[in-house]
Amino acid sequence: MKKTLITGATGSLGQLVVKNLLQNVETDKIAVLVRNTEKDIVKEYQSKGLDVRVADYNNLEKLQEAFKNIEQVYLISGSDLSARLEQHKNVVEAAKANTVKHIFYTSTVKKTESTDAPLAPVVNSHLKTEQTIIDSGLQYTILRHNLYSDVVPMFIGDKEQLLKTKSIYLPTEDGKVAYVPREDFADAEAKMLISPKEHINKIYEFNGNEKISYQQVSEILTKILGEEIAYVSPSVDEFEAQMKEVGLPTEIVGMLSMFSQGIANNEFDFDTTDLEKILGRKTKTMQQFLTEVYA
CATH class of the missing domain: 3.40.50.720 (NAD(P)-binding Rossmann-like Domain)
Incomplete structure (x- = not known):
C-alpha cells in the first residue's frame, strides 16, 4: 500500500x-x-x-x-x-x-x-x-x-425510548433505503486503499443488498423487542411542530426532516451496488444490525 x-x-x-x-x-x-x-x-x-x-x-x-x-x-x-x-x-x-x-x-x-x-x-x-x-x-x-445503517437508531431513538413510545414517528412515508453499516464501508474501502491501482479514476455506487422502509424497521423491532412497535408517518409540518414541541434543537429537527423527506422521495432506493463485488459478500442485513443494537 x-x-x-x-x-x-x-x-x-x-x-x-x-x-x-x-x-x-x-x-x-x-x-x-x-x-x-x-x-x-x-x-x-x-x-x-x-x-x-x-x-x-x-x-x-x-x-x-x-x-x-x-x-x-x-x-x-x-x-x-x-x-x-x-x-x-x-x-x-x-x-x-x-x-x-x-x-x-x-x-x-x-x-x-x-x-x-x-x-x-x-x-x-x-x-x-x-x-x-x-x-x-x-x-x-x-x-x-448510501445511508449508514447506523443512522437508524439516531432517527428513531434508543431501546428505552422505543419501549416507552412504542412507535417510530418519521415523515418517510413508504420510502425505502439500501442501508449499509459503517463497518461494511470501512471493510471495502480499506481493501481499495491497499490495492488502489484497479480503482484509479472510477466512480462506485455503494448501496446495501436490501432495501428497507420504516414500516419494515418497525416490524423487525417488534420481533426483537417483543413489543408492538408501530410506524407513524406524519406530514412534514406536523412532524417538525411535534419535534420542536418536545424540545429538539432546530438544527436537529431540520436534519431529521430533510433526510426523512429524501427517504420519502426514494432518493436512497437503489437496486444495484458495487459494494458486494469489493466486499466479496453481501452487506449486513437490517435484521442483523438492529438485533445487535436493540436485542
Whole structure:
C-alpha cells in the first residue's frame, strides 16, 4: 500500500478504516489526520506507532504541511454543510501542492440533482466536490455512499425510548433505503486503499443488498423487542411542530426532516451496488444490525 493519510481519523468511519488497515499493512504506511491530539483515540494511534498529522479542513497552510510525503488520501467528507465545499477544495489544493497522487472521496448516492430537492444542500456540495477532484488532475476514486445503517437508531431513538413510545414517528412515508453499516464501508474501502491501482479514476455506487422502509424497521423491532412497535408517518409540518414541541434543537429537527423527506422521495432506493463485488459478500442485513443494537 502507498503511504496513505486517513482524514477524519477520530470519527466512526475513520476509526474503522484505520482498524482494517492495521490488520493488513505495516503501520509506517498509515498516517492519520486529526484536529485534537488530546483525544484517547489519538493517543492510541500514537502508541501503535501511527504517523499522526494535525490539521483541519479550514486551514490550507496546515493541510499542506500535513500532506507532505503522502501518496494517497482517504477524504471523509466534512459534516459542516455550509463550509463543506470550501473545506474540500482546501484538501484538494493541499494534495496538489504536495506529492499526493490519488484521492479517495466519500460522496453520496443521488437520484435528484434539483436545487429544490430536500437533500439539495447535501447532494450539491458532494457533486461540486466530485467535480473539483476530477478537474484537479489527480487520480481519484469516488465512493458514493448510501445511508449508514447506523443512522437508524439516531432517527428513531434508543431501546428505552422505543419501549416507552412504542412507535417510530418519521415523515418517510413508504420510502425505502439500501442501508449499509459503517463497518461494511470501512471493510471495502480499506481493501481499495491497499490495492488502489484497479480503482484509479472510477466512480462506485455503494448501496446495501436490501432495501428497507420504516414500516419494515418497525416490524423487525417488534420481533426483537417483543413489543408492538408501530410506524407513524406524519406530514412534514406536523412532524417538525411535534419535534420542536418536545424540545429538539432546530438544527436537529431540520436534519431529521430533510433526510426523512429524501427517504420519502426514494432518493436512497437503489437496486444495484458495487459494494458486494469489493466486499466479496453481501452487506449486513437490517435484521442483523438492529438485533445487535436493540436485542
